[in-house]
Amino acid sequence: MFVKEMSREECQSVVAAADLARLACCKEGQPYIVPINYALLGNCLYCFSMPGQKIDWMRSNPKVALQIGEFASNRQWKSVVVRGRYRELAQTEGRCDERIHAWSLLEKRPNWWEPGGLTPVPREISGASAHVFFCVEIDEMTGRAACPGEL
Template identity: 80%
Template sequence: MFVRVMSREECQGVVAAGDLARLACCRDDQPYIVPITYAHSGNRLYCFSMPGQKIDWMRSNPKVSLQIAEFASNRVVVTGRYQELPATQGCHHERIHAWSLLEKKPNWWEPGGLKPVPQEISGASAHIFFCVEMDEMTGRAACAGEL
């Protein structure tokens, strides 16, 4: 078995085909990583979350990384910038676009919408849509055989 560098096109294929990533963010020199469902469109990865630690951390430091795996052999790391899509007129169309892409994914709302503690009942939803504007992507593929 050997490991080879994936081409940009191969990396894009893994990102486009996937829907689950590990999102890494950092604040005050402390890293934090969580699973997240995403939908890919153009140069953006669209995501959904409820308020919490990852949102707080990304608001304070928008530089993030995502690791996306395809089977056990292909791994892609994306670096980019967090951008919140607030429920304002200026982001309305992009929020609808994000929702329309995410709703096609099975259980898309679970990683970002379920909290392990009781939540206050509110008249308005606190859900947050955001995207990661991709700056770079690199990948490695494990292959059977010899170089």
């Protein structure tokens, strides 16, 4: 087995083929990482969540990272790390187009609201939508791939 650096195009291909990532954020020097579904379009990863710790943390520090992988075996895998900036998609009147667009991209995937829509404690149903749609604007994408064989 050998490990090689992946090109930007190879990284893009892995990210485009998947829909589940591990999202890492940080607040006051403390890291936090959670699984999240996404949809890629252009230079943005569109995501959905209910309010909670990750949203609070990303609002206070918009620098985030995501890890996306393909796993065939212990000796054959690909891993991509995306670094970028959290940007919440506005829910204000006249600014809903991007939220609707994000929803339309996400809903093409089965169970797109999981795990971001699940909470450990039941929430009260309110008239206002608590849903948070956001995107991660990609600054950098790097990856490595393990392949069987010798260099």
